[in-house]
Amino acid sequence: MRDLYIKNGQGFVVVYSLTNHQTFQDIKTMKELITRVKGTERVPILLVANKVDLEHQREVSHSEGSSLAQQWGCPFIEASAKQRTNVNEMFAEIVREMNFTPDSEKKSYCCCILL
Numbered sequence: 001m002r003d004l005y006i007k008n009g010q011g012f013v014v015v016y017s018l019t020n021h022q023t024f025q026d027i028k029t030m031k032e033l034i035t036r037v038k039g040t041e042r043v044p045i046l047l048v049a050n051k052v053d054l055e056h057q058r059e060v061s062h063s064e065g066s067s068l069a070q071q072w073g074c075p076f077i078e079a080s081a082k083q084r085t086n087v088n089e090m091f092a093e094i095v096r097e098m099n100f101t102p103d104s105e106k107k108s109y110c111c112c113i114l115l
Contacts, residue, residue, distance in 0.1 A: 006037040011044035011098040013090065016065075018049040018078070019057040024064065031072060044097035045074040048090055053080040 006012075012034055016023040027047075035041050047069040049060065062078065069076030075093050079086040 002033075003037050006034055009034075009038075011046070011094045013046045013048055013094050015048045015050050016060065017051050018060045018065070019051050019054050021059040024060045024068075028068075041073075044094065044100070045072060046090065046094045046097060047072065047074055047076045049076070049078045050081055052078040052085055053083045 014027050014030055014034075016027045018024075031045065034043055034045070047065060049062075049065045051057075065078070066076050075097065077086050077090050077093060079090055081087060
């Protein structure tokens with residue numbers, strides 16, 4: 001069932017808790033599953049570190065999240081669902097990712113006129 005949701009998905013927000021390092025490890029498996037099911041590395045993904053309001057309990061550094069996002073070639077946001085920090089920005093960013101088409105993938109149209 002999960003594979004079907006992934007196959008039909010157009011963009012993915014991959015979230016981990018910055019207060020639990022295990023969740024940071026688990027998302028790597030999720031990313032692999034997404035790329036396997038979609039059959040391509042070019043999938044709109046946004047990496048989100050949740051619970052930024054619990055800074056004093058942080059187990060995953062900002063640089064770890066940022067570095068992973070850079071490896072994946074996707075944006076990275078730290079957010080707090082509880083305090084609604086960066087929640088709107090998160091959805092706006094995944095929509096931007098879904099709407100982005102690299103120049104190399106844009107179709108060029110050629111016109112040929114026969115007289």
